């Protein structure tokens with residue numbers, strides 16, 4: 001039996017490990033700094049283990065060279081991997097903001113990469129051979145799809161609202177209903193954005209009821225705009241009233257004040273055709289006479305993160321000259337992805353097939369069930385020691401859209417012997433390709449609505465890895 005001191009002295013030196021064949025192979029692939037960092041960390045872990053272990057365990061303590069080298073190899077692999085990585089979303093929340101919101105269509109892959117990896121006419125007018133506008137590429141598509149006069153794209157909808165208010169209402173007043181001063185996703189509070197933009201907020205009405213009259217009584221010579229905010233992520237039910245956009249537009253006309261609508265999720269198609277709640281459609285706001293409408297690119301539109309501003313040319317032209325437009329400007333990757341996504345909308349039949357977000361929202365119950373059966377069979381045939389069931393449940397739209405929508409779905413429910421649901425959820429979440437599940441009534445739950453069929457094998461491998469870990473423990 002050796003003492004802790006002797007054990008400490010027996011820990012191999014970094015140089016010694018560097019001369020091992022397996023580590024030499026790691027070094028060949030580089031980078032050296034990562035290999036050394038991984039060796040140091042692994043040796044530190046052994047030191048801590050020696051310091052912390054009690055005398056009884058200590059008797060059996062020995063350093064296994066094979067295991068140590070495997071650990072170093074694993075660490076190097078882990079450190080070389082991207083921090084930003086794909087995950088499997090088995091949560092059933094379609095527009096999951098923490099998991100990246102909308103997924104881009106497979107069909108636009110080539111178009112986006114083509115622009116990303118080559119020079120392009122991003123800000124170059126090819127016909128004239130001189131500087132052009134980066135916004136021109138999507139402007140025609142946007143005006144065609146929304147029936148607006150003009151369009152501008154910035155980084156996200158929060159920036160869009162800010163830019164609109166800063167351009168039209170700075171040092172002036174903007175009238176908004178108290179029922180619409182919403183917080184969206186924790187980091188966007190309508191009143192905060194307004195204040196920062198330099199607009200003075202005039203809140204009218206009450207939480208549940210606002211009448212046209214409430215707006216009209218508050219119009220003064222300082223009023224710069226009337227604002228309507230779509231309360232995307234909640235609904236007030238019961239004794240409620242808000243003012244229709246058309247009425248607000250009439251009021252705006254009467255006093256010659258622009259009407260702005262933050263529509264939030266930005267549906268370009270009518271979701272009620274597919275059995276969902278009707279979300280406000282962008283072109284309907286334009287038809288109703290809104291002067292400016294803003295919405296996100298990565299919610300119900302199903303494109304890249306972007307803030308889209310559409311409406312009257314005279315106002316959009318002013319925004320284009322605002323220095324904030326430069327600060328909020330979108331990258332070529334965004335523009336390429338947005339243009340390619342918008343092109344899909346030219347043929348509505350393609351939209352729900354090719355745009356993943358829309359496909360996942362409109363997929364029929366039968367299709368979901370078929371998909372669930374495939375996953376169920378795969379898991380059932382290959383996993384022992386677990387109770388696997390197929391049950392009915394509900395998915396969520398997420399992303400602060402359609403808050404009342406409950407989408408009937410089929411869930412796979414799993415419970416394994418010797419593994420608590422919390423451990424199970426944790427280990428799946430920490431798998432090489434993280435698998436994000438929910439826990440419900442002592443089971444983990446997988447919702448196939450948000451799982452691609454290509455991911456079924458990843459899930460099987462993930463569960464098997466978790467189970468072997470359990471056995472090893």
Ligand SMILES: *Cc1c(COP(=O)(O)O)cnc(C)c1O
Pocket residue numbers: 156157158159184188229230231232233262263264265295296297306307399400
């Ligand atoms: C989501 C949302 C926003 C914020 O949009 P981002 O694109 O996330 O910046 C603003 N207003 C409304 C009404 C929304 O629903």
